[in-house]
Amino acid sequence: MKAPGVYALLVLGALAAAQPAAAESPWRLGVAMGYGERTNPLVFSEDIPIVVDIDVAWFGKRFFFDNGDLGYTFADNSLFTGSLVARFNSDRVFFGKTETRFVNFGFDGAALTTLELIEVPDRDYAVEAGFELLADGSWGYLQFAAHHDVSGKHDGYELDVNYGIGWRSERWYIEPSVGVSFKSAELNTYYWGVRLEESNTALPVYETGSGINLRGRLALSYYVSRHWALSFAGEYERLNSDAASSPIVRERQTLGYFAGIRYRF
Amino acid sequence: MKRFCAILIAAFLPALTAADENKIVELTVKPLLCIVDQRTPSCDMSFRILWRSAERGYYCVLNSLDEEPLHCWSEQRRGEVKDERSAREDFSYSINQGDGEQPIETVTVQIVRVDSDDRRRRRRSRHVWDLL
Numbered sequence: 314m315k316a317p318g319v320y321a322l323l324v325l326g327a328l329a330a331a332q333p334a335a336a337e338s339p340w341r342l343g344v345a346m347g348y349g350e351r352t353n354p355l356v357f358s359e360d361i362p363i364v365v366d367i368d369v370a371w372f373g374k375r376f377f378f379d380n381g382d383l384g385y386t387f388a389d390n391s392l393f394t395g396s397l398v399a400r401f402n403s404d405r406v407f408f409g410k411t412e413t414r415f416v417n418f419g420f421d422g423a424a425l426t427t428l429e430l431i432e433v434p435d436r437d438y439a440v441e442a443g444f445e446l447l448a449d450g451s452w453g454y455l456q457f458a459a460h461h462d463v464s465g466k467h468d469g470y471e472l473d474v475n476y477g478i479g480w481r482s483e484r485w486y487i488e489p490s491v492g493v494s495f496k497s498a499e500l501n502t503y504y505w506g507v508r509l510e511e512s513n514t515a516l517p518v519y520e521t522g523s524g525i526n527l528r529g530r531l532a533l534s535y536y537v538s539r540h541w542a543l544s545f546a547g548e549y550e551r552l553n554s555d556a557a558s559s560p561i562v563r564e565r566q567t568l569g570y571f572a573g574i575r576y577r578f
Numbered sequence: 579m580k581r582f583c584a585i586l587i588a589a590f591l592p593a594l595t596a597a598d599e600n601k602i603v604e605l606t607v608k609p610l611l612c613i614v615d616q617r618t619p620s621c622d623m624s625f626r627i628l629w630r631s632a633e634r635g636y637y638c639v640l641n642s643l644d645e646e647p648l649h650c651w652s653e654q655r656r657g658e659v660k661d662e663r664s665a666r667e668d669f670s671y672s673i674n675q676g677d678g679e680q681p682i683e684t685v686t687v688q689i690v691r692v693d694s695d696d697r698r699r700r701r702r703s704r705h706v707w708d709l710l
Contacts, residue, residue, distance in 0.1 A: 341699060372698055380703050394697040447697040451617055454700055475702050479693070481613050486692055490702070536613055539690045 343368040347573015429515035439466035453478030469499030524553020
């Protein structure tokens with residue numbers, strides 16, 4: 314994260330701290346420093362390092378902003394909270410850390426007579442709009458979300474369910490969660506397919522169907538004080554089989570982890 | 579990396595150097611932090627309060643939630659008391675030298691709530707860089 318981002322966070326933090334102590338601030342601001350990375354499933358790509366994780370969120374009665382997601386809450390009762398949400402699709406981030414390489418073997422592993430250029434195709438961020446439902450209780454919390462592309466990038470949709478439960482013991486807090494995402498054929502093809510104009514002998518045309526991604530996550534915190542905590546998070550995601558079979562994908566799973574110290578304003 | 583180490587040291591140094599050798603009276607409270615959440619909204623704990631003074635005398639330990647002292651000692655240089663407490667907000671223990679005297683030393687116990695009544699604060703945004 315660049316320095317201006319940190320300065321902006323400090324200003325927002327001062328605003329959040331200015332709220333009356335008894336009332337919950339509409340801001341949720343935090344910064345975590347440490348080390349982590351997210352593996353990149355694409356061929357000829359670099360893993361994504363995570364050194365700083367900045368959390369900037371604002372929750373009004375109806376509207377909210379949560380780290381890039383914009384929402385409007387239309388229902389909030391004892392059973393669930395329902396919101397309309399606009400967001401950027403997160404699959405695009407893998408395409409920002411790729412390289413171009415010449416290869417002398419094809420997608421099937423057979424030797425080629427000439428060197429072929431493999432360039433992981435460029436993909437755009439898609440703006441998606443949809444709704445999400447949140448419910449919680451002593452049994453944990455459940456999040457259901459449905460989003461459709463509204464930017465004309467992939468014209469597909471994604472359904473997502475996430476379940477988690479947290480336990481605490483003195484200063485320790487542990488929260489495992491699991492999730493399932495259904496990705497439509499259009500979304501899958503846009504990000505993980507290969508179009509005719511992008512193809513060559515080493516990189517054949519590839520179209521995908523719909524698929525289901527699975528993931529699991531474990532977050533662990535040790536609270537040092539009201540503001541400081543030591544945090545660890547690890548996440549595993551298994552790509553759907555159609556995406557995993559793409560010639561631009563080398564690994565079926567992505568692994569992410571981060572360990573560091575977190576400050577909450 | 580150097581900056582990260584400096585921040586780490588700045589964060590933990592106060593805790594490591596809490597015992598100031600120059601103080602006349604040293605007051606120690608364990609634990610100093612209590613985590614609460616929706617399922618356990620109040621902090622129900624047994625606190626251990628220890629004090630030590632360079633001079634023998636009359637000392638009382640007080641809790642900010644009570645008017646009466648928790649315990650008083652006569653002609654003592656050190657003491658220890660346990661306090662079973664249920665609290666939802668920060669409170670403090672202090673030590674003075676009797677009725678109406680100003681506290682010589684005060685230690686605050688922080689009650690930290692780790693969740694919120696607003697469900698949206700627990701939503702998971704599916705951003706690749708956001709792991710926490």
